[in-house]
Amino acid sequence: MPLNLAVAASICSLFCSLFAIVSAEDPYRFFNWNVTYGDIYPLGVRQRGILINWQFPGPDIHSVTNDNLIINVFNSLDEPFLLSWNGIQNRRNSFEDGVYGTTCPIPPGKNFTYILQVKDQIGSFYYFPSLAFHKAAGGFGGIRILSRPRIPVPFPDPAGDYTVLIGDWYKSNHTDLRAHLDKGKKLPLPDGILINGRGSGAAFNVEQGKTYRLRISNVGLQNSLNFRIQNHKMKLVEVEGTHTLQTTYSSLDVHVGQSYSVLVTADQPARDYYIVVSSRFTSTVLTTTGILHYSNSAGPVSGPIPGGPTVQIDWSLNQARSIRSNLTASGPRPNPQGSYHYGLINTTKTIRLSSSAGQVNGKQRYAINSVSFIPADTPLKLADYFKIGGVFRIGSISDNPTGGGIYQDTAVMGADYRAFIEIVFQNDEDIIQSYHLNGYQFWVVGMDGGQWTSASRNQYNLRDAVARVTVQVYPKSWSAIYIALDNVGMWNLRSESWARQYLGQQFYLRVYTASTSLRDEYPIPKNARLCGKFNVALLIYARSVYKWNLKLTPARGLILFY
């Protein structure tokens, strides 16, 4: 097996630079997580859920900007497993991203320690299982990144801070749902909606007169959800890492994959109030309720459940446009969020992405620019790092819609490190869509109905658009984002509609530099698991040439040590 000079270079970068992989001066937080099956009854029937340390939803991750998070995940399921991190950017370190394209799955009975750093980040996010439709069984939980003590936060410390995970839910387990998709069928409507793992009655305790922060994330599989609280207003303060203009809403649309922080003041007569979550843009509206419970409550919830928007698209579009950055507020650093003038930077490239649905070989598939993604046997990032050929082709997806029929490929789009680009999501389908890009926050500069044209740029918000990680695209509409490609790696761009991403509506954006400097990208982590073409033969050869100290540990699977 010939290893060329490029391989030598990458292997050198691997063991010549073992040190300083995480910044030692920043605090460490350690987590030991056991992932198991367990019985859950969210909609009243027994289901086999995926638990983390026997919890459903899983435990929250609490952290502060720049913390190192060392998360040792033991897979006690009977299937390969990976967790991924919606919103954690894994700067210079896409190896830790925990998706098919970056990280070898953790085999049943084995473990893997994620080494994450929440570098230069604040905000509310969540983690979730990324493989094999596991997300339909649980395994998700909240992530919060607080500001460092001396960085001002643009609102007073709340009396309490609650994670509110909302999402649609099926009574069928994930293996049945997956089998359904594997047979090439579409999923039926979900059976209900959960709030923090409960189909009804999830309670949040408040004291009259005090103000609370609610971090609401839609961890569901497909539905946009409307969130509201009877007789209470919500002040929006943060969206996926950006402090927003503090606008007050009586209900809020949370599209699948998105996170919002609101402040709620318990300023009503002391009793219990309905928290309501209902599905948007569905012919049958699914609704669930929780309870806002005053500590001095004089009685249970009463009165009609407050109604909310159902199929109205303009209502949602107008609300989305009203969400702006507070330019004078600090973000993760003490300087104001508005000190980076994204609107004055010229974009060097426009990528236009259009989704489609159709059949391939008699089975339902979903595609972006006609390519329906199929995973390779080897994580794309490892293949790239070790220059293993035959795994993927850069340019296997076009950066503009081709209009052709759907075909399958391991889609990877190349992009230049440090470029400043525009991505336009065109949605010609009649359902709402939601897209997430790992590794980045991006500015949502515009969205509107119809076809995007270059004239659409005239209506962009180039001043105070919100920077976030997941953007919705309304039916027969477009959304446009700006991104500074300052994070080298192999980054998953996917539909957050889980059946769609499972059946191909995703690809990888390869942000590449020839540099092997640690300033640009970290080497592969020491404990990386191996799989696919990244195999023993390659390692044994590398060991003989490069005098690696390779350790085969049968009890824990094959792990790279150097």
Ligand SMILES: *[C@@H]1O[C@H](CO)[C@@H](O)[C@H](O)[C@H]1NC(C)=O
């Ligand atoms: C995880 O939980 C399972 C089931 O209770 C148990 O058998 C296993 O030993 C646990 N693993 C770890 C690493 O704690």
Ligand SMILES: *[C@@H]1O[C@H](CO)[C@@H](O)[C@H](O)[C@H]1NC(C)=O
């Ligand atoms: C899912 O449910 C089916 C019955 O519908 C059952 O045969 C299967 O074992 C279940 N899978 C899991 C993982 O519980």
Ligand SMILES: *[C@@H]1O[C@H](CO)[C@@H](O)[C@H](O)[C@H]1NC(C)=O
């Ligand atoms: C598995 O867990 C052990 C501690 O129990 C740890 O030493 C080891 O590094 C972990 N393995 C990986 C691949 O992270």
Ligand SMILES: *[C@@H]1O[C@H](CO)[C@@H](O)[C@H](O)[C@H]1NC(C)=O
């Ligand atoms: C914006 O942030 C500043 C703190 O820099 C705060 O004083 C102000 O109230 C915020 N404005 C709005 C409209 O949210």
Ligand SMILES: *[C@@H]1O[C@H](CO)[C@@H](O)[C@H](O)[C@H]1NC(C)=O
């Ligand atoms: C952007 O491009 C315009 C002309 O197309 C030019 O005048 C301007 O200086 C450029 N701005 C920057 C920041 O490069």
